[in-house]
Amino acid sequence: xxxxxxxxxxxxxxxxxxxxxxxxxxxxxxxxxxxxxxxxxxxxxxxxxxxxxxxxxxxxxxxxxxxxxxxxxxxxxxxxxxxxxxxxxxxxxxxxxxxxxxxxxxxxxxxxxxxxxxxxxxxxxxxxxxxxxxxxxxxxxxxxxxxxxxxxxxxxxxxxxxxxxxxxxxxxxxxxxxxxxxxxxxxxxxxxxxxxxxxxxxxxxxxxxxxxxxxxxxxxxxxxxxxxxxxxxxxxxxxxxxxxxxxxxxxxxxxxxxxxxxxxxxxxxxxxxxxxxxxxxxxxxxxxxxxxxxxxxxxxxxxxxxxxxxxxxxxxxxxxxxxxxxxxxxxxxxxxxxxxxxxxxxxxxxxxxxxxxxxxxxxxxxxxxxxxxxxxxxxxxxxxxxxxxxxxxxxxxxxxxxxxxxxxxxxxxxxxxxxxxxxxxxxxxxxxxxxxxxxxxxxxxxxxxxxxxxxxxxxxxxxxxxxxxxxxxxxxxxxxxxxxxxxxxxxxxxxxxxxxxxxxxxxxxxxxxxxxxxxxxxxxxxxxxxxxxxxxxxxxxxxxxxxxxxxxxxxxxxxxxxxxxxxxxxxxxxxxxxxxxxxxxxxxxxxxxxxxxxxxxxxxxxxxxxxxxxxxxxxxxxxxxxxxxxxxxxxxxxxxxxxxxxxxxxxxxxxxxxxxxxxxxxxxxxxxxxxxxxxxxxxxxxxxxxxxxxxxxxxxxxxxxxxxxxxxxxxxxxxxxxxxxxxxxxxxxxxxxxxxxxxxxxxxxxxxxxxxxxxxxxxxxxxxxxxxxxxxxxxxxxxxxxxxxxxxxxxxxxxxxxxxxxxxxxxxxxxxxxxxxxxxxxxxxxxxxxxxxxxxxxxxxxxxxxxxxxxxxxxxxxxxxxxxxxxxxxxxxxxxxxxxxxxxxxxxxxxxxxxxxxxxxxxxxxxxxxxxxxxxxxxxxxxxxxxxxxxxxxxxxxxxxxxxxxxxxxxxxxxxxxxxxxxxxx
Numbered sequence: 001x002x003x004x005x006x007x008x009x010x011x012x013x014x015x016x017x018x019x020x021x022x023x024x025x026x027x028x029x030x031x032x033x034x035x036x037x038x039x040x041x042x043x044x045x046x047x048x049x050x051x052x053x054x055x056x057x058x059x060x061x062x063x064x065x066x067x068x069x070x071x072x073x074x075x076x077x078x079x080x081x082x083x084x085x086x087x088x089x090x091x092x093x094x095x096x097x098x099x100x101x102x103x104x105x106x107x108x109x110x111x112x113x114x115x116x117x118x119x120x121x122x123x124x125x126x127x128x129x130x131x132x133x134x135x136x137x138x139x140x141x142x143x144x145x146x147x148x149x150x151x152x153x154x155x156x157x158x159x160x161x162x163x164x165x166x167x168x169x170x171x172x173x174x175x176x177x178x179x180x181x182x183x184x185x186x187x188x189x190x191x192x193x194x195x196x197x198x199x200x201x202x203x204x205x206x207x208x209x210x211x212x213x214x215x216x217x218x219x220x221x222x223x224x225x226x227x228x229x230x231x232x233x234x235x236x237x238x239x240x241x242x243x244x245x246x247x248x249x250x251x252x253x254x255x256x257x258x259x260x261x262x263x264x265x266x267x268x269x270x271x272x273x274x275x276x277x278x279x280x281x282x283x284x285x286x287x288x289x290x291x292x293x294x295x296x297x298x299x300x301x302x303x304x305x306x307x308x309x310x311x312x313x314x315x316x317x318x319x320x321x322x323x324x325x326x327x328x329x330x331x332x333x334x335x336x337x338x339x340x341x342x343x344x345x346x347x348x349x350x351x352x353x354x355x356x357x358x359x360x361x362x363x364x365x366x367x368x369x370x371x372x373x374x375x376x377x378x379x380x381x382x383x384x385x386x387x388x389x390x391x392x393x394x395x396x397x398x399x400x401x402x403x404x405x406x407x408x409x410x411x412x413x414x415x416x417x418x419x420x421x422x423x424x425x426x427x428x429x430x431x432x433x434x435x436x437x438x439x440x441x442x443x444x445x446x447x448x449x450x451x452x453x454x455x456x457x458x459x460x461x462x463x464x465x466x467x468x469x470x471x472x473x474x475x476x477x478x479x480x481x482x483x484x485x486x487x488x489x490x491x492x493x494x495x496x497x498x499x500x501x502x503x504x505x506x507x508x509x510x511x512x513x514x515x516x517x518x519x520x521x522x523x524x525x526x527x528x529x530x531x532x533x534x535x536x537x538x539x540x541x542x543x544x545x546x547x548x549x550x551x552x553x554x555x556x557x558x559x560x561x562x563x564x565x566x567x568x569x570x571x572x573x574x575x576x577x578x579x580x581x582x583x584x585x586x587x588x589x590x591x592x593x594x595x596x597x598x599x600x601x602x603x604x605x606x607x608x609x610x611x612x613x614x615x616x617x618x619x620x621x622x623x624x625x626x627x628x629x630x631x632x633x634x635x636x637x638x639x640x641x642x643x644x645x646x647x648x649x650x651x652x653x654x655x656x657x658x659x660x661x662x663x664x665x666x667x668x669x670x671x672x673x674x675x676x677x678x679x680x681x682x683x684x685x686x687x688x689x690x691x692x693x694x695x696x697x698x699x700x701x702x703x704x705x706x707x708x709x710x711x712x713x714x715x716x717x718x719x720x721x722x723x724x725x726x727x728x729x730x731x732x733x734x735x736x737x738x739x740x741x742x743x744x745x746x747x748x749x750x751x752x753x754x755x756x757x758x759x760x761x762x763x764x765x766x767x768x769x770x771x772x773x774x775x776x777x778x779x780x781x782x783x784x785x786x787x788x789x790x791x792x793x794x795x796x797x798x799x800x801x802x803x804x805x806x807x808x809x810x811x812x813x814x815x816x817x818x819x820x821x822x823x824x825x826x827x828x829x830x831x832x833x834x835x836x837x838x839x840x841x842x843x844x845x846x847x848x849x850x851x852x853x854x855x856x857x858x859x860x861x862x863x864x865x866x867x868x869x870x871x872x873x874x875x876x877x878x879x880x881x882x883x884x885x886x887x888x889x890x891x892x893x894x895x896x897x898x899x900x901x902x903x904x905x906x907x908x909x910x911x912x913x914x915x916x917x918x919x920x921x922x923x924x925x926x927x928x929x930x931x932x933x934x935x936x937x938x939x940x941x942x943x944x945x946x947x948x949x950x951x952x953x954x955x956x957x958x959x960x961x962x963x964x965x966x967x968x969x970x
Contacts, residue, residue: 035489036585051482057509060474060482060570060578067378068468075464076325077453081365093350095140095333096361110141130165140195155196162196176223185212188223194238208237215240215251229267239292252293259293259303273314282308284321292333304334325461330359345459365458375411377446380473382576384442387470389433393463399455401462402429407447414446443576473575483569488529489586490563494707500589501552508546509580517543519574529563596633598700600714612719612752613675624719626672629698631660643667650695654681656688677718692718722750724828724836728871734838739909740921742800745826747780750793757791765828767801772817774809776801805909854880855962857945863967874925876914881951884913889944898930938970
């Protein structure tokens, strides 16, 4: 015992000496730390309390507002291409008809004050007038060629008749209606007629007899009604048109709020636009008191929807829908010219313009234009204009809206300011709503926009409904008071380290206008990161220079403080500008430390999960472990070379001292503690007396940092010498095997590997054949005890290793390649190495005389007793060539097939092919189940082997079937 203590002291001396010779830098290392929060990190270390924006710089939170969103504009292109000249007196126009004569356009107007006027557009004068007592209330005029002159068919509602006037003679050539102007519904009688047209090529007229709610066709000579629709189906028809291509009449059924096509031959309605129930509608859903409709050459119908103050065009056989983007009050009539060339199409309407007190004809053709808005001033004063938005109705292919913008500090400056788009001052325009405005629009108060309305179709105009501007400003007069703060800076965990504060460097972005710089303030506050969060220092940022430094070494209140955080309070007296922090960083020195860790290790210094111990005293031999501990505590201020720890047993109660010495970078055990399994505990004897399955524990606490503790535990198990066996599948120990067999490994009495009583423990060992240099790793799994629980000392492999006749070993393929006379060894390392071997005989084949037959199949043993510990082997041989099995069938005495086995699952000792005049052996070739997986009964069975035989020196394949009778006795 004295010798033991002496050796222990000598080892300790040399360990201490090595520590003292180490450089003091091992314990006194320090490093400079820079805490920074700036781009490109985008201030991820700062948090807003409210009222601030943390982005590429930190500013007061911009307060965004919109101006102009409530100002309804409804700006369109005017589109007025021509209107009735003011210098020619006219009453109230009801209808317009258009014709071209000698290349000049002539407009036929129906003036309800009692005259018909034809106007020459090019010459700008009236070329024909008809008026007098014959006309009381004309409402429609229609021109056509006939009787060797041009004729006007006039609907005179006041006289309840239709008259045909010859343009050359000026006289009435034909009339229809009571000569005294009386109302009626018989032949040659009308009531408040609204329209009349002649059917081309016929002496027949179509009349909208509005007062009688009918449309009729009358013969010119007889003045008799030869065709009629209504009155039940119509309600105040006001306009008719003959569609010669389909022999239909287009009827404007005013008070039924619809336009319809009626087939003359069938009197059936072939098309209708408007609600089925005759109620008023709008949009695509219907009409409201329509006054006129024309059938266009492209098959569309253009409609004067008077009650909705609009003109629309709809498709007869398509979903086409178009609406003139211009409201038309007191709408009476609509016509379209040049309809076959959309780019030249123009619309004629008869309505009352806003700048007129009369209903007059107007020609509409839209073309590009621009408008300049009034000057707008925002209520906040000086602000930063940020984005421009607008709402517009446009067509993708034909119309568009583009804007330019300008802003200034006052109206006078604005008038001298150039217009700009998104790029710069010049011709660029904003083409997409929501585009950002240039920075030179910041700090301004008033603005204007210029709108460019463009169209490529004279029937289309963009509609600019609204233009608004998004702007932002700053205010520090909000609650809660705007400020932002950083996360902790410095030593924020339990490490035993003290920072030495050096400097705080900050960078600002000052307002571009020097006059504005005194309007902003940034208060920087340094706060202790520990309740009650005392303010250690504060000062206002320098507004004269963008970069400045606060010397932290001169702030006595910060000495000894482990961690801080920063607060910043921005303020402004000018809504256009804000304090802006670009970056700030704190520099300090820190002594780095680490949290301790401790663990039990084995003799190799690896972490130990269990120690093996014995009941023998003294407990020092190769089969048992000793207590070894490693402590890792790299605290550079902890100048300590020796650590003494208590190792305690949970169950036996024994506690022993264990000394550790510093062997950088860790502390290691000076003298390991022996372990003995015993019921007798002797304190302080440098030996751990424990119970079997006891737990050893060790705990370390850093005396320089009481929060730093670490613990470890390890299980102690009584060592047991496991027994190793090589067996067959049934568990019978083998000493000799033949090719085609599979071997299994069994370990018993292995208590010290049964570490988990609630789960399956496992072992790993090697099976080797040194002669063929083959090596296979197998795993053994714990078996259940008698109670069905995985708490036993028996471990076995679940899968056998197949033995193949091959002198070239392949490691790790799950097959043992071997040759005759060689040994196969299982090797198990359990503190001491244990091994077991089996031998392959010098003559491993079972000799069977073929008896002159070309091939043979044998089953052995026959009969077979499954309850006996023996392999069930199939032996196959051929005298004429190599043989391989395609499949096998097993039949019972009744001739019923019990099982079919594919040849690919058979493993013969020679491989898948058995050479000529050699025996191939397959062990455990059948598991005695049928094709349904059920165990077969005792009895006599027949084996039919379907095999391929390839003769030597020939590629001719011979397929054979070999029969064998065998018996199974259970």
